[in-house]
Amino acid sequence: MNDLLEERLLPIAVKLGSNRMLIAIRDGITLGLPLIIIGSLFLVISSFPIEAWTNWLESTGISTYLNKGVNGSFGLMGLIASFGIAHSLARQYDVDGVSAGIVSLASFLVVTPNIFSGEEVPLEGIRLGYMGSQGLFVAIVLGIITALIFQWFINHNIQIRLPEAVPPAVSRSFSALIPGAVIITMWLIVYAVLDSFDLPNVHDLLMVILGKPMSVLGDTLGGTVLVIFFNSLFWFMGIHGGNVVNSMVNPIWLMNTDANRLAFQADRTAALPHIITQPFMDNFVFLGGGGATLGLMLVIALVAAKKKSSQISKTMAPLTLTPGIFNINEPAMFGLPVVLNVSLLLPFILAPIANAIIAYFAMSTGLVHGTVGVSIPWTMPPIISGFLATGGHISGSILQVFCLVIDVLLYFPFYVSVEKQNLAKESGQSLEEIQAKEHRGEAVRD
DSSP states (O other), rough: OHHHHHIIIHHHHHHHHHHHHHHHHHHHHTTTTHHHHHHHHHHHHHHHHHHHHHHHHHTTHHHHHHHHHHHHHHHGHHHHHHHHHHHHHHTTTTTTTHHHHHHHHHHHHHHOEEEEEEESSSSSSEEEHHHHHHHHHHHHHHHHHHHHHHHHHHHTTTTTOOOSOOHHHHHHHHHHHHHHHHHHHHHHHHHHHHHHHEEEEEEEEIIIIIIIHHHHHSSSHHHHHHHHHHHHHHHHTTTHHIIIIIHHHHHHHHHHHHHHHHHHOTTTTSSSSSSSOOOHHHIIISSTTTTTTHHHHHHHHHHHSSOOOHHHHHHHHHHHHHHHHOOOOHHIIITOOOTGGGGGHHHHHHHHHHHHHHHHHHTTTSSSOOOSSSSOOOOOOTTTHHHHTSSOOOOHHHHHHHHHHHHHHHHHHHHHHHHHHHHHHHHTHHHHHHHHHHHHHHHOOO
């Protein structure tokens, strides 16, 4: 089994994990993570489930300012990603990432349609939705193309070069003039052609061209199960599954998160448009990290509490459970290890899939409130995170507890088998001898 994975899938995983464009997408979207979390904090404050509190916020007008804080942070993820993706990809080609990012950001604004007021003094603006989740596909495509063109100009020395005595900041600015002018002009022509022929703008076009196919993976239960399967499989081989697989569907999850956020802001009692969001995956599927390993860590702690347990279990129980509560599972992944441990492969795949199916049907049937668009820091412990992600509904916490119980039941028989192997190694006896003694009710010799 290990040989099959290493020979067939590991090379694919390594290539995907080192793909420049996937790295750029991951880094670019991650750049906006602080703003998403800050915006989520404002959203939690403005929608905390105490009627007297929300009524007071509305009566004093404070809720208006809190919503502006949400829109001014969470609502800029697309704009920030356009800079971050181009910046990351340009740096991978050893050219100035800041200049590439600025050109990409300007290009993003160029292809975004303006809106005009009908007042006596004309006002011009941009729809806030295009700055946020609706602009993610444009940020990805535009950021990648912009960075590739930018690095081609610089690496082919098609740039304005100033004497070495000129300060580096000024020199870099002039180096970006030629590629920047070409790139921005190119995107301006794209916008002008679409606008002249009364065609949908780039944002709307890419939502259809990329959004529809990608939603099959990121917005359906079947696609989500497939994503989870490959995430676990790559983690099992020692490759960061989140970096390889999740980076492809993260834009869909983030768009769904933002759509729920907008719906919740508009009407807290209205049905939310999406079940599968980034908080859904982080807080209800990957409990404890990839493979939903918090269940495994709880099993290790239970086994270690027994009088006759292996030294490995006794050592690993505190080392894995404490960070596992905060969704940090590297000690278990590489210390136990879970990586390339065939004995734990099946529950490592099944546990997060079971969580996804349970959570999906719990939310789709209304038993549990859906995620309201609040982006919880990934280190937030379960129960607390479930409460916050669902907008202050205790049903979110109860669902997490239920999923953890299922994960423990899935991991338990498999880890018991691993524990028997550990005891056999430590005692110098064969596994068959230990099993025979257990059958006779005899103690395993230390």
